[in-house]
Amino acid sequence: MAIITVDHLRKTYGARVAVEDVSFSVEEGEVFGIVGRNGAGKTTTVECVAGLRTPTSGMIELDVGPGADLKEQVGVQLQECSLPDKIRVGEALSLYASFYRRPADWRALAAEAGLDLRASFATLSGGQRQRLSVALALVGSPRVAILDELTTGLDPQARRETWELVTRIRQRGVTVLLVTHFMEEVERLCDRVAVISRGRVRAVDTPAGLVARAGGEQRLVFRTDKPLTAERIARLRALPEVTSATVKSAVDGGVEGAVEGGETTIAGDGDLLSAVTAVLPTSLMRGLRMERTTLDDAFLALTEPSQAPSHAPSQEES
Numbered sequence: 232m233a234i235i236t237v238d239h240l241r242k243t244y245g246a247r248v249a250v251e252d253v254s255f256s257v258e259e260g261e262v263f264g265i266v267g268r269n270g271a272g273k274t275t276t277v278e279c280v281a282g283l284r285t286p287t288s289g290m291i292e293l294d295v296g297p298g299a300d301l302k303e304q305v306g307v308q309l310q311e312c313s314l315p316d317k318i319r320v321g322e323a324l325s326l327y328a329s330f331y332r333r334p335a336d337w338r339a340l341a342a343e344a345g346l347d348l349r350a351s352f353a354t355l356s357g358g359q360r361q362r363l364s365v366a367l368a369l370v371g372s373p374r375v376a377i378l379d380e381l382t383t384g385l386d387p388q389a390r391r392e393t394w395e396l397v398t399r400i401r402q403r404g405v406t407v408l409l410v411t412h413f414m415e416e417v418e419r420l421c422d423r424v425a426v427i428s429r430g431r432v433r434a435v436d437t438p439a440g441l442v443a444r445a446g447g448e449q450r451l452v453f454r455t456d457k458p459l460t461a462e463r464i465a466r467l468r469a470l471p472e473v474t475s476a477t478v479k480s481a482v483d484g485g486v487e488g489a490v491e492g493g494e495t496t497i498a499g500d501g502d503l504l505s506a507v508t509a510v511l512p513t514s515l516m517r518g519l520r521m522e523r524t525t526l527d528d529a530f531l532a533l534t535e536p537s538q539a540p541s542h543a544p545s546q547e548e549s
């Protein structure tokens with residue numbers, strides 16, 4: 232069942248179109264990613280879903296139950312979390328908890344986020360601040376958590392700790408809408424992802440589905456000391472796992488053979504390595520490497536470098 236439905240969302244700021252036409256739906260309990268280059272319209276989209284911005288047109292539906300208070304059912308962690316330097320973690324959490332009718336156990340939330348209740352905001356590391364902002368987003372026991380660029384600027388260890396926190400949030404059944412720039416984060420956390428470019432959705436799929444769309448093939452790349460014979464090249468090309476074999480070749484006396492020291496690239500799927508090495512032993516290959524289409528490749532193929540959909544002068548509006 233879809234808990235979030237976004238249908239033809241459009242948002243303009245004066246003459247600037249931040250979101251041109253965005254539609255997607257998020258199933259209950261999913262971690263749903265939103266990716267796109269800088270200025271693609273990701274934050275504007277999730278801010279509209281959170282009720283922080285008013286769409287210019289289109290529809291947003293949150294199915295959080297009859298009579299539910301949207302502000303209680305949607306917890307938001309925005310890109311920057313700023314609190315007074317002197318406020319302690321426990322004070323911030325208890326203050327936020329007082330805003331809700333049925334707050335979560337904020338001490339348990341702090342423990343889950345690995346936070347010391349007595350630590351003051353000024354002394355927290357970047358990772359701790361991000362985990363505090365997630366805990367603050369969850370203090371109202373929401374059914375949906377919106378997390379915007381959660382791990383930007385964090386070191387690899389802090390990033391992993393934050394990912395573990397998101398995994399625990401999903402285990403509790405909270406639906407997560409996650410804006411991110413990191414494809415590794417998408418692969419680890421997201422069930423599905425919407426790719427936004429210039430204010431439009433270019434694809435909605437699983438991370439593996441996006442890679443497959445980008446031609447998710449494997450490539451074996453190697454050199455051989457001796458040129459490959461035409462017979463060996465033909466046997467490689469005939470393998471069912473092989474879709475193409477690019478051999479630096481030359482025709483000598485009417486016989487095709489690989490150029491000495493030339494690079495060979497064999498693309499295909501399935502158990503490509505075993506199939507190829509049955510025809511060509513690895514002892515004849517030099518510098519063998521296996522390349523695969525990555526989510527980064529898929530992302531780059533689906534998005535364009537340009538920023539916002541329109542390039543009218545920027546106007547600060549809400």
Ligand SMILES: Nc1ncnc2c1ncn2[C@@H]1O[C@H](COP(=O)(O)OP(=O)(O)OP(=O)(O)O)[C@@H](O)[C@H]1O
Binds near residue numbers: 248269546549
């Ligand atoms: N309040 C605003 N007033 C005017 N223009 C805005 C406003 N907020 C965003 N924009 C513009 O709308 C476009 C989309 O911005 P948005 O922040 O949604 O993109 P984003 O994909 O989240 O980018 P980033 O990855 O850099 O955070 C950008 O060109 C941005 O400059």
